[in-house]
Amino acid sequence: MNQHGSNSSSRPGPLQGRRIGIGVTGGIAAYKVCHVVSQLTQGGALVDVLMTPNAQKFVGEATFQALSGRPVLCDPWEGPDPSDPQHIRIARRLELLLVAPASMNTIGRLAHGITEDVITLTAAGIPPHTIPRILAPSMNAAMWSQASTQRNLQVLQDDGWLVVPPDDGMQACQTTGPGRLPEPETLLQAISDHLT
Numbered sequence: 001m002n003q004h005g006s007n008s009s010s011r012p013g014p015l016q017g018r019r020i021g022i023g024v025t026g027g028i029a030a031y032k033v034c035h036v037v038s039q040l041t042q043g044g045a046l047v048d049v050l051m052t053p054n055a056q057k058f059v060g061e062a063t064f065q066a067l068s069g070r071p072v073l074c075d076p077w078e079g080p081d082p083s084d085p086q087h088i089r090i091a092r093r094l095e096l097l098l099v100a101p102a103s104m105n106t107i108g109r110l111a112h113g114i115t116e117d118v119i120t121l122t123a124a125g126i127p128p129h130t131i132p133r134i135l136a137p138s139m140n141a142a143m144w145s146q147a148s149t150q151r152n153l154q155v156l157q158d159d160g161w162l163v164v165p166p167d168d169g170m171q172a173c174q175t176t177g178p179g180r181l182p183e184p185e186t187l188l189q190a191i192s193d194h195l196t
């Protein structure tokens with residue numbers, strides 16, 4: 001058994017050695033993505049977790065580092081060599097990028113080419129239409145219903161991003177409606193569907 005409880009002597013699965021980026025933004029549902037990262041890692045994937053500063057207010061960098069067994073990128077200025085920035089190195093090796101939860105704010109930045117954090121910078125380092133880029137938006141129902149949110153998502157879909165639609169139901173802010181991050185199993189299915 002390895003540190004994640006999986007049996008290393010079993011045959012390699014479809015995730016074995018696959019390079020997956022998970023961008024975590026500042027949303028209440030960030031905790032659900034811990035399970036996604038854990039499952040991917042147990043399946044043998046090499047998971048690079050990218051976090052915005054606001055994401056770190058919800059889940060600590062150490063949690064994702066432990067679950068992925070790899071360094072987590074939070075600050076674009078991290079790294080020993082400015083001539084070889086980490087976000088570019090990660091962007092070049094990824095086979096799929098999932099941003100989950102994708103906040104209203106990060107969706108807006110991605111749609112408008114604003115690259116102020118490691119997720120938007122890494123995404124900008126991936127040439128369009130080369131690998132699957134998936135967004136799983138998560139926000140309260142009022143944020144989800146904003147014209148700007150829907151407009152920005154349409155822009156991103158027109159640019160080739162895939163969107164996992166949010167679930168409808170009870171939200172952390174005690175309202176009910178669309179905006180819940182889908183359960184980890186749905187996100188894992190979206191990854192395996194698009195990781196060809």
Ligand SMILES: Cc1cc2nc3c(=O)[nH]c(=O)nc-3n(C[C@H](O)[C@H](O)[C@H](O)COP(=O)(O)O)c2cc1C
Pocket residue numbers: 024025026027028029052053054055102103104105106107117138139140143
């Ligand atoms: C307690 C709390 C919960 C929040 N939950 C969400 C959320 O689920 N979705 C969202 O889009 N924004 C949410 N926000 C607002 C974001 O954290 C805020 O827009 C932030 O600027 C997002 O930054 P980022 O996209 O760089 O991570 C929440 C804010 C607070 C204080």
